[in-house]
Amino acid sequence: MTRLLESAFVIGRRDFTATVFSKTFLLFLVGPLLIIGISILFGNLSERMARQDMRSTVSVIASQAEFGEMEAARARLAPAFGADELPVLVRAEPDYVLEAQIADLLGSRDKRILAVMTGGVARPRLTGAVSETGAIREQITLIVEEARHRRALDRAGAVPPPLEIEFVKVEESAGSLAASRAVTARGGQLLLFMLTVFLAGMLLSNLIEEKSNKVIEVLAAAVPVDAIFLGKLVAMLAVSLVGIAVWASAAILGLTLWPSEAFALPQPAVGWPLFVLLVLIYYAANYLLLGALFLGIGSQASSVREVQTLSMPVTVAQILIFLLASFAVGPFNSLVAILAAVFPFSSPLAMIARAAQTPELWTHALAIGWQALWVWLTLKLAAGLFRRNVMKSGSGPTALGPLRSRA
Known part of the structure; x- marks a missing residue:
């Protein structure tokens, strides 16, 4: 186990350094900020024009x-x-x-x-x-x-005086509290889903270059395949967290300079500090779960074209997972919501919705342990398939092998 972790650390540090300290990574960080800024600017202008x-x-x-x-x-x-x-x-x-x-x-x-x-x-x-x-x-x-x-x-001559209705305001009611927390739950789900879709898809093509120039064979001869997969997965998670930190800082700065009530969400049931922590934990779990699956799927492909062909069903699967997790908003103790929390690939999205709606914490400890187990199982399965199908003869059958043989 110690050798596995040491080897994974070496692989992860190599990938993290090569990705972060590159010119393309700067474009990767700045590109979404420019797109979002321009979209907001033109969106406001077009909204005013459309209103007129x-x-x-x-x-x-x-x-x-x-x-x-x-x-x-x-x-x-x-x-x-x-x-x-x-x-x-x-x-x-x-x-x-x-x-x-x-x-x-x-x-x-x-x-x-x-x-x-x-x-x-x-x-x-x-x-x-x-x-x-x-x-x-x-x-x-x-x-x-x-x-x-x-x-x-x-x-x-019978015009009544202006009517004044006596108004008594209370801090909260059960109906308004549930409705407001449902808004926060859907906001948390959408944030996790969009970040994962945007960042985890890169893992589909993570091994293509190293397979094409035979670097993967050198790595596999030096360290276990499990360590290669674990190191690459953790390295890409760290890269995504760097990007999220930069984008979050830019968003906080933008909201500080131009405050807007449109982005204000009601307070979640567990409180904001713990909810933000759970968002980070469940994002990491969601990224590792889907990333391990994508790394395994992408490792079976032998060309960029095959990765592009695989990206469509992968995206559709992510949307279906998001739809399943959306049932956890509102009736979070219903049968479908519990199934969404148990199914490993929708569990992070379902549990972040649960954190916004109910203050109980023991379910999160159970869910995080369950998701960690499935990260390990998915990673072992992906590494095993790569070792058996690809490393067996240097270029074994690929994910699209049956379709290519029929053609």
């Missing part, structure tokens, strides 16, 4: 008094709908030829009028390219009804 383009404008041909009633009614209803939900009302002075005025307003390209309302509050008529049962018609109807009711109350 999609904002509904209705022209109201009415006198100043009637338009004022409708605008006041809209102002009273707007807080219940949101600032941009109700259509914007724009007044137009009544002209002599009403039909021609409606056609001019609807045909104006700079005003972007969606519909034109005539007849005032008494006999409203809506003309435009809107659905008879759509939201615009219903909202205009609601605004007119509110204006009618306020007019009737004004004439009767």
